[in-house]
Amino acid sequence: MPDKDNMIAELKLIVKPYIQDEEGFENMHEGSDFINDLKINSANLIDVILDIEDKYDIVFDNESMDKMLNVRAALEIINQKISEKQ
Amino acid sequence: MIGNDIIDLNETKRTTNWKRPGFLKKLFTETEQDIIANSDDPFTTVWQLWSMKESAYKVFIQAGGKPFYNPRRLACNLKAAHGEVLIESMLLKTDTIINANYIFSVAKKRETTAKNGIFKLDGLDIKKQSDVLKQQFLKYISVENNLNVHALAIRKSETGVPKLFNKNTKINVAFSLSHHGKYASYSILN
Incomplete structure (x- = not known):
């Protein structure tokens, strides 16, 4: 299982081009909400998902798409999909 | 709604x-x-x-x-x-x-x-835009209902839904606010 802090750091690099709240981004933590705290435009959240899929070579299914509201959910989805590959 | x-x-x-x-x-x-x-x-x-x-x-x-x-x-x-x-x-x-x-x-x-107001916002950061939109909306409500604009406020409910208050009393007005880029809008259910 990858280290959680490292994963948050990796996720920060992925979301960086799309955030519109610098303060929310600086303080990004597990509870951060992509749309309300980082002010990521809801259409750009699709870009975040596609970038995550590319980086980790995983696919977001319907259930993952439903959950993709905050950093914690993103980490859970990434971990789950990586473990399903192995 | x-x-x-x-x-x-x-x-x-x-x-x-x-x-x-x-x-x-x-x-x-x-x-x-x-x-x-x-x-x-x-x-x-x-x-x-x-x-x-x-x-x-x-x-x-x-x-x-x-x-x-x-x-x-x-x-x-x-x-x-x-x-x-x-x-x-x-x-x-x-x-x-x-x-x-x-x-x-x-x-x-x-x-x-519905009553919709659409207007242009210029050169403001995203947080200021949100403030200007709220002020425009409150101004409209105050004029339409003859209320003091300074007594009006918007507060979010626990589920993040904005609600309108007059002197700390909730007013039952169904409304929605949206802004993106240079444009902002409010909608109020008649």
């Missing part, structure tokens, strides 16, 4: 590449992808459908629906004069205004009328 959404077309061109491989498949149902593929102006159709989904989602949350992201769970249908969006068992009617600058959609449960 009422939900609205405004999309600044220049802003969306700048920030979002809808032609990115895989993008449309994540956002739209098969039926919606067909509507886009057969459209004379796919760019406009993409953002028209997206604004319908966004406005409908706001009503779903106001009605106590559980937050989710998956845009494919909101199914759009375009009719001659109106649109429809189905979320779970909730069917919403939408109206959309499209011009060269923005696309604006309003979603409601019934075909009741």
Whole structure:
């Protein structure tokens, strides 16, 4: 299982081009909400998902798409999909 | 309940590449992808459908629906004069205004009328934009209802739905606020 802090750091690099709240981004933590705290435009959240899929070579299914509201959910989805590959 | 959404077309061109491989498949149902593929102006159709989904989602949350992201769970249908969006068992009617600058959609449960205000915001950061929009909306409410604008405030409920207050008393007005790029809008259910 990858280290959680490292994963948050990796996720920060992925979301960086799309955030519109610098303060929310600086303080990004597990509870951060992509749309309300980082002010990521809801259409750009699709870009975040596609970038995550590319980086980790995983696919977001319907259930993952439903959950993709905050950093914690993103980490859970990434971990789950990586473990399903192995 | 009422939900609205405004999309600044220049802003969306700048920030979002809808032609990115895989993008449309994540956002739209098969039926919606067909509507886009057969459209004379796919760019406009993409953002028209997206604004319908966004406005409908706001009503779903106001009605106590559980937050989710998956845009494919909101199914759009375009009719001659109106649109429809189905979320779970909730069917919403939408109206959309499209011009060269923005696309604006309003979603409601019934075909009741709404008062919409749309205006341009310039050179402000995203937080200031939100403040200016709230002030414009409160100013409108104060004039229409003969209330002191300084006694009016917007507070978010626990589920993040904005509510209107006059001197700490909640006023039952169904409204929705949206801003994007250089444009802002408020919608009030009549």
